[in-house]
Amino acid sequence: MTIPGISNWCEWTWPIEGEYACYIKTRAIPNLGNWILFSPSQIQNFVKGEINQPSPQLSESTKPKSPWKIPIPHASKLCPKRLGLQELTSELQNRGIDCLHLRNRSMLNKKYNTRPMNDEEFPLSSGWATKEVQKYGKKGGGKRIKKRISTILEQYFLAGNVDKSNRMTAQDMWNLLTLKASEGEIESSEIPKVTTIQGWITRYAAQLREKSAQTMLEEI
Structure with a gap:
């Protein structure tokens, strides 16, 4: 059984009596914030198979030969x-x-x-957030390559297909785009990063292979 978002929380408790008996309670930071509750019906939905009660083997506890001495922790981490x-x-x-x-x-x-x-006990500055409420950018949601830049990149790529001596790396294409920007043909702000161009090359090459395979199938 896996609870969605389980990595967002650090403190867990499973009450066996009281109002929330059989619930699972969790929160992001120990002793801070409200509990997030998972009811028995929700827990049942997370279970992919049958839950069987374990039958643990019990053994007698050992008797220590010397007294346990537990040092008192630092004052900032005292357990009452x-x-x-x-x-x-x-x-x-x-x-x-x-x-x-x-x-x-x-x-x-x-x-x-x-x-x-x-402030001494809770030194995090204003604006901090727990993992459960952090918001990240969507994958693929970065700066997109403009259409006319994409057209130029296609010309560079196809020239390399026609003549292998003209094949360019992502860095080569970036250098030529930078030259065009210095000559005023395009805006420097339109030039994508080298890593973005490399990703474009990978996707465009895959598209060409797919089109080529589709054409061959249609001719059969």
Whole structure:
């Protein structure tokens, strides 16, 4: 099963109870923004085959011989669930958040996760966008070759077909177009890039081969 746009999101959760039980919830940035919801019916539409419940093999957990010592992460990446109640309260107070009226850990965690971010914690400048809302130009939507430039390129190409010694590369054609622009025959702004001319040569050669094959079939 593949969810369309799956690469756009980084945080996922699969609730098993509550209002959104059996839903898939996701969003682009952890702890930031609204959840995008996929209902059970939507999930079913993504499935190409039958889903079978796995039967995992369980083994007994091992007992560590030494205590686990996990260092406290950097303050900018603190996980409130790993902090003691007093440490969590101190962290909120250090960030200028009033939390003395909060009575339990659940309320402290919620305050920590929903606090407003300042510039130091969220340094992205105005105009940034997550991957899910970025807009890219359509493939093939670049600058098009004008008709009269295309006609000139056809002349260059066909001259090479008649006499192999006159065959030109994309760079050769670009050089001749630049010369025409310097002589005032065309506008310099009309000259396509060398890579664009190379793409045109590839497409035009394929068109000629297709026409030639079609003509041969009609003559049979």
